[in-house]
Amino acid sequence: MDKYNLVFNSSSPKYLQLSEHIKGLITSGKLTNHYKLPSIRKLASHLKVSTSTVVQCYNNLEQDGFLYKKTGGGTYVIGDNNITSLKEEFSDISLENSVPFDLASATPSPVFFPVKTFKELINQVLDRDGGYAFNYQEEGGYLPLRQSLSSMLSNYKIYATSQEISIITGGQQGIDIVATALLEKDDYVIIESPSYPGAVASFNSRGANIIEVPIRKSGIDLIQLEKTLAQYNPKLMYLMPDFQSPTGYRYDLNCRKKVVELANKYNTFIVEDDHFSDLNYTSTPLPPLKSLDNKDKVIFIKSFSKVFMPGLRLALMLPPSSLYRQLNDVKKHTDISTSGLVQRAFDLFLREGLWEEHIKSTKHIYARRFSTALKMLERTLPWEVPFTHPSGGLCIWVTLPQQYDSQTLYFEALKKGVAILPGNRFYLNNNQHNSFRLSFTSVTEQEIEKGTKVLGNTVKQFLHEYRNLHHIKHEKDKFF
Amino acid sequence: MDKYNLVFNSSSPKYLQLSEHIKGLITSGKLTNHYKLPSIRKLASHLKVSTSTVVQCYNNLEQDGFLYKKTGGGTYVIGDNNITSLKEEFSDISLENSVPFDLASATPSPVFFPVKTFKELINQVLDRDGGYAFNYQEEGGYLPLRQSLSSMLSNYKIYATSQEISIITGGQQGIDIVATALLEKDDYVIIESPSYPGAVASFNSRGANIIEVPIRKSGIDLIQLEKTLAQYNPKLMYLMPDFQSPTGYRYDLNCRKKVVELANKYNTFIVEDDHFSDLNYTSTPLPPLKSLDNKDKVIFIKSFSKVFMPGLRLALMLPPSSLYRQLNDVKKHTDISTSGLVQRAFDLFLREGLWEEHIKSTKHIYARRFSTALKMLERTLPWEVPFTHPSGGLCIWVTLPQQYDSQTLYFEALKKGVAILPGNRFYLNNNQHNSFRLSFTSVTEQEIEKGTKVLGNTVKQFLHEYRNLHHIKHEKDKFF
Numbered sequence: 001m002d003k004y005n006l007v008f009n010s011s012s013p014k015y016l017q018l019s020e021h022i023k024g025l026i027t028s029g030k031l032t033n034h035y036k037l038p039s040i041r042k043l044a045s046h047l048k049v050s051t052s053t054v055v056q057c058y059n060n061l062e063q064d065g066f067l068y069k070k071t072g073g074g075t076y077v078i079g080d081n082n083i084t085s086l087k088e089e090f091s092d093i094s095l096e097n098s099v100p101f102d103l104a105s106a107t108p109s110p111v112f113f114p115v116k117t118f119k120e121l122i123n124q125v126l127d128r129d130g131g132y133a134f135n136y137q138e139e140g141g142y143l144p145l146r147q148s149l150s151s152m153l154s155n156y157k158i159y160a161t162s163q164e165i166s167i168i169t170g171g172q173q174g175i176d177i178v179a180t181a182l183l184e185k186d187d188y189v190i191i192e193s194p195s196y197p198g199a200v201a202s203f204n205s206r207g208a209n210i211i212e213v214p215i216r217k218s219g220i221d222l223i224q225l226e227k228t229l230a231q232y233n234p235k236l237m238y239l240m241p242d243f244q245s246p247t248g249y250r251y252d253l254n255c256r257k258k259v260v261e262l263a264n265k266y267n268t269f270i271v272e273d274d275h276f277s278d279l280n281y282t283s284t285p286l287p288p289l290k291s292l293d294n295k296d297k298v299i300f301i302k303s304f305s306k307v308f309m310p311g312l313r314l315a316l317m318l319p320p321s322s323l324y325r326q327l328n329d330v331k332k333h334t335d336i337s338t339s340g341l342v343q344r345a346f347d348l349f350l351r352e353g354l355w356e357e358h359i360k361s362t363k364h365i366y367a368r369r370f371s372t373a374l375k376m377l378e379r380t381l382p383w384e385v386p387f388t389h390p391s392g393g394l395c396i397w398v399t400l401p402q403q404y405d406s407q408t409l410y411f412e413a414l415k416k417g418v419a420i421l422p423g424n425r426f427y428l429n430n431n432q433h434n435s436f437r438l439s440f441t442s443v444t445e446q447e448i449e450k451g452t453k454v455l456g457n458t459v460k461q462f463l464h465e466y467r468n469l470h471h472i473k474h475e476k477d478k479f480f
Numbered sequence: 481m482d483k484y485n486l487v488f489n490s491s492s493p494k495y496l497q498l499s500e501h502i503k504g505l506i507t508s509g510k511l512t513n514h515y516k517l518p519s520i521r522k523l524a525s526h527l528k529v530s531t532s533t534v535v536q537c538y539n540n541l542e543q544d545g546f547l548y549k550k551t552g553g554g555t556y557v558i559g560d561n562n563i564t565s566l567k568e569e570f571s572d573i574s575l576e577n578s579v580p581f582d583l584a585s586a587t588p589s590p591v592f593f594p595v596k597t598f599k600e601l602i603n604q605v606l607d608r609d610g611g612y613a614f615n616y617q618e619e620g621g622y623l624p625l626r627q628s629l630s631s632m633l634s635n636y637k638i639y640a641t642s643q644e645i646s647i648i649t650g651g652q653q654g655i656d657i658v659a660t661a662l663l664e665k666d667d668y669v670i671i672e673s674p675s676y677p678g679a680v681a682s683f684n685s686r687g688a689n690i691i692e693v694p695i696r697k698s699g700i701d702l703i704q705l706e707k708t709l710a711q712y713n714p715k716l717m718y719l720m721p722d723f724q725s726p727t728g729y730r731y732d733l734n735c736r737k738k739v740v741e742l743a744n745k746y747n748t749f750i751v752e753d754d755h756f757s758d759l760n761y762t763s764t765p766l767p768p769l770k771s772l773d774n775k776d777k778v779i780f781i782k783s784f785s786k787v788f789m790p791g792l793r794l795a796l797m798l799p800p801s802s803l804y805r806q807l808n809d810v811k812k813h814t815d816i817s818t819s820g821l822v823q824r825a826f827d828l829f830l831r832e833g834l835w836e837e838h839i840k841s842t843k844h845i846y847a848r849r850f851s852t853a854l855k856m857l858e859r860t861l862p863w864e865v866p867f868t869h870p871s872g873g874l875c876i877w878v879t880l881p882q883q884y885d886s887q888t889l890y891f892e893a894l895k896k897g898v899a900i901l902p903g904n905r906f907y908l909n910n911n912q913h914n915s916f917r918l919s920f921t922s923v924t925e926q927e928i929e930k931g932t933k934v935l936g937n938t939v940k941q942f943l944h945e946y947r948n949l950h951h952i953k954h955e956k957d958k959f960f
Contacts, residue, residue: 030643032619110611117607126599131590134598139512163510169649169793173815180685185665203811204662310612313649313821333681335653339819342789389940465626 015056035077100417101451106439126182141167145347157291171303172348188234194426219255229266236269242277243393246437263297275303282365283391296320405432495536581931586919588658621647625827637771651783668714674906699735707747716749722757723873726917743777755783756873761847763871776800860936885912
């Protein structure tokens with residue numbers, strides 16, 4: 001409770017002084033998102049003020065968008081991340097039931113992790129390898145795992161020896177390593193628009209100039225891409241060809257081929273971030289860029305977070321051979337070596353054929369949720385709010401009419417117990433944006449049904465109120 | 481075997497062509513340090529050449545310092561790292577018995593890891609937390625662990641709340657995070673001379689200018705330090721006050737106080753890297769810089785690699801509150817979150833009081849080795865080769881007379897089955913250097929006795945031959 005202590009002065013009402021104090025705790029990050037505040041009675045007695053002072057303070061902060069109240073009781077922080085720097089919040093940390101309908105998180109639900117199996121494998125590893133599992137691993141990663149991954153990659157038409165593969169501590173680390181190795185201040189980097197804020201944070205940390213090229217249903221805009229390549233001569237492009245986050249779009253075969261051709265033509269590297277290609281529900285798999293890469297331009301990063309267990313912190317990186325040593329040197333000064341225990345247990349998981357099984361069952365669950373979600377959104381969202389219909393991945397991208405701000409909708413929805421992910425965090429210009437992302441990893445099908453209904457109503461009400469407030473004519477009316 | 485394939489031409493002898501080819505494999509990193517080469521018979525039959533071609537080739541490469549032969553048989557690579565870029569090799573990867581007397585590695589021996597206990601704790605965690613142990617953890621790290629660490633730190637006279645502590649993926653990551661957050665191109669950084677090459681790699685990756693200030697028995701040279709601070713206005717100093725690696729030196733109390741005062745006076749941050757303070761064998765503990773830091777200038781990083789298990793990849797970072805958010809944002813784009821399973825198991829380890837027990841037994845083992853090593857070195861090293869006598873840590877720093885190169889000694893010693901760590905890797909100017917580091921984590925007391933004898937003889941012979949070769953008069957003779 002000590003952090004709430006403050007010395008009141010007589011210059012302004014106590015509830016305002018307390019409000020300012022708590023605002024400070026939130027914006028400095030001392031109180032973080034979804035943190036539960038003390039009860040009114042408790043805080044009042046701790047600060048020796050009347051309960052009405054605390055009530056006024058909490059109401060005041062709620063109005064200003066710093067707090068939210070839950071129907072079951074309790075007052076919670078809307079963290080600084082959600083107010084000023086949404087872009088920083090890219091880890092998709094699960095809200096762990098603090099919101100009844102979490103349609104924001106794309107982090108796989110812990111309920112579906114193969115914990116029992118993995119526990120057995122960890123025990124097997126420790127019985128077999130003893131302390132060596134807790135020692136540094138060889139450079140590039142635990143060799144047997146690299147061999148297993150080499151054979152796994154052939155299923156994706158990527159043919160690489162174990163010596164070409166590096167094990168890294170998650171896909172984000174891969175992006176950060178590439179940024180550190182290849183980018184200097186003022187270098188240019190191309191990203192899709194919208195894109196993954198974690199990559200943007202890494203590129204920014206190198207002082208790079210980031211250029212956005214729009215992504216459409218069939219992939220990145222090729223005309224715009226070539227124009228940008230010609231104009232800026234960028235060091236690399238960061239692309240997610242399969243079920244891109246946040247849009248769910250997938251590059252078609254033509255786009256894949258063209259992108260690799262353009263990388264050759266303009267002598268730039270591609271970072272191919274594959275975290276979703278395994279979650280293909282209904283479409284024929286398309287070859288990864290890496291498999292089309294005959295000029296050694298693609299740095300392939302395959303994350304096991306989204307389809308397996310994010311907390312494992314495990315991914316593979318397959319760079320062109322010309323970059324292998326340079327990237328491995330950076331990996332070394334980043335964290336020396338990825339956890340040996342995790343590498344060894346995951347190796348057994350692969351060797352026992354459990355990966356394919358896991359993907360199959362995971363796909364089954366998410367495919368059903370996805371189809372429920374799409375069906376429900378068709379029913380609940382008003383006609384002027386279109387959304388993408390991906391055939392895989394974990395994201396649906398919903399677009400409000402142009403002048404509407406999805407972050408305002410975010411606060412409205414949160415009040416009703418629904419979490420969405422406002423679109424601005426996926427753009428460089430992080431001002432208001434009219435799109436938002438939905439995902440369904442933390443909610444059951446039943447919760448999806450209920451949550452999308454609540455969301456649909458909130459959206460309708462939001463559009464209605466906004467129109468009244470701003471005297472906007474219903475777009476439909478324009479035609480009559 | 482395919483990597484050995486080459487098409488011979490008629491322009492030069494086959495053994496030379498094969499030598500060049502294998503050299504290429506080594507310098508490109510395709511054959512790494514201590515890699516076992518195919519037997520002569522096998523390679524000859526694979527390449528369809530005579531065995532004498534392979535014999536000549538291996539001899540040739542051995543002479544050039546690319547290979548070494550073991551007494552038991554087998555030919556091994558002396559990796560590229562050991563020839564051109566020793567500085568890059570800072571992970572102290574254990575040679576795992578590939579050299580009979582490994583006096584180089586400072587990585588704790590897997591034999592002493594509390595594997596059985598830790599295995600039980602991992603199982604407890606998985607039974608208790610299920611999939612949540614494999615999910616992303618909260619920002620800053622798993623809260624109960626931060627609470628445990630907060631209480632652990634009070635034993636070091638550091639008083640910090642759980643909210644001020646961050647869990648990171650090893651000490652190296654901490655240094656890299658600080659470098660990324662605070663350093664821009666051409667900023668100045670002070671390090672001790674000699675210092676830890678892993679830190680140098682991180683500072684270099686930011687394009688910083690690194691300035692060395694000598695370290696002596698009682699700590700960093702304060703006069704030189706103040707001069708450098710005044711002249712360059714550096715962003716930070718990277719210091720290891722306790723049993724510094726590679727020298728084993730420890731800052732005395734006066735030096736500790738002065739260093740913190742200077743940081744305040746010249747408004748610069750200190751990165752205090754504590755990986756050895758727990759391995760204090762014979763001296764009274766001194767307060768960490770962080771505990772003397774009343775102006776919020778010290779970023780305290782405590783690694784659990786050296787005294788626990790390096791492969792865990794776990795450390796704590798306690799920055800000044802003004803840097804907390806900035807450093808955590810960088811941590812996020814570095815690897816999002818440190819392994820939840822490891823954090824949770826280590827938390828139980830601390831809560832059950834096993835840490836103190838572990839430190840006690842580890843100290844007991846290393847103290848005995850250390851004292852054996854010091855005693856033996858007194859006996860075996862010639863008088864003109866002094867060495868440090870640390871009261872803790874894992875390193876002894878040995879200094880040959882000025883004109884001698886410890887890297888040449890390294891190759892000589894390796895031939896006799898002893899590994900040492902040449903000194904040049906600990907300096908910015910990585911040309912020849914006359915000091916080298918010894919450590920005793922991978923060898924038993926018996927092996928220390930034998931190894932130091934072999935080393936002593938090698939050193940004597942080395943000094944003798946070098947003198948003859950360069951017609952250097954024995955320094956002792958100068959006085960007569």
